[in-house]
Amino acid sequence: MEIDRRDFMKLAGLGGIVFASGLGGRILGATRPKQEDFYFVQLSDTHIGFEGPKVNPDAKGTLKKAVAAVNSLDQKPDFIVFTGDLTHTTDDANERRSRMTQFQDIAGQLNVKTVHYMAGEHDAALDRGDAYQEFFGKLNYTFDHKGVHFIVLDNVSDPGAIVGETQLKLYPQWDWATVDAKGVIDSLMPYKSVTVFYGHIHQEHHYMTGHIAHHAAKSLMFPLPAPGSAPKRAPIPWDAAAPYKGLGYREIEADVKTARYEISELAIPGD
Numbered sequence: 001m002e003i004d005r006r007d008f009m010k011l012a013g014l015g016g017i018v019f020a021s022g023l024g025g026r027i028l029g030a031t032r033p034k035q036e037d038f039y040f041v042q043l044s045d046t047h048i049g050f051e052g053p054k055v056n057p058d059a060k061g062t063l064k065k066a067v068a069a070v071n072s073l074d075q076k077p078d079f080i081v082f083t084g085d086l087t088h089t090t091d092d093a094n095e096r097r098s099r100m101t102q103f104q105d106i107a108g109q110l111n112v113k114t115v116h117y118m119a120g121e122h123d124a125a126l127d128r129g130d131a132y133q134e135f136f137g138k139l140n141y142t143f144d145h146k147g148v149h150f151i152v153l154d155n156v157s158d159p160g161a162i163v164g165e166t167q168l169k170l171y172p173q174w175d176w177a178t179v180d181a182k183g184v185i186d187s188l189m190p191y192k193s194v195t196v197f198y199g200h201i202h203q204e205h206h207y208m209t210g211h212i213a214h215h216a217a218k219s220l221m222f223p224l225p226a227p228g229s230a231p232k233r234a235p236i237p238w239d240a241a242a243p244y245k246g247l248g249y250r251e252i253e254a255d256v257k258t259a260r261y262e263i264s265e266l267a268i269p270g271d
């Protein structure tokens, strides 16, 4: 899809945030004059419907644990964002919807007013986002929060995975690249502070494209190896000695005035 140029104009040269689900949607945000700090929580790659006891024997319980952990945070986050792959891919359209229902049943337990969803390729690539839209609404949209303007972009429902390239060309051999992000990055470059939060690669990862920082989030279902560190992009097996190792979620504190975002990585509490 094409980014609405006018949305970028709203950035007005101030700080901004981009969320992405790897090959998935993105949210772009920028500070506006009325500034108030806040924090939000990012959950990613929950892959409901995935089964693999050697990878995650608690496949049905991990997201529930994360939800409980988020609900027990001392201070409530202003909102929660799921950066894609809510469900694990399936060829069966009914099963896809069943997984989305299961996801909603669990995510619906989150004790916050606002939850923002975006699609990942597992959710939306096989049916151009039809089921996703039935359950979660639009694949791309905008919202404002405390002086920050967010734009959610979608590039998973297009078979060509349009939107993205330079910022996500992490390891093309494993499909960890986006076909056409150049337009996105080109549009972001003029703004002095832009931060990208994304999922998809199932591990914490940080890098820069010019002055734009990119922060990949952990999965809540299975971790993947560091780019190129293993022969295959296969899930890392469960370690009984360290349950939920490599899984987790994050808090992001937004210092709106300075456009700084402080990330705290949080683990899944064990049984």
Ligand SMILES: [Fe+2]
Residues within 6 Å of the ligand: 045, 047, 084, 085, 120, 122, 200, 201, 202, 219
């Ligand atoms: Fe994923």
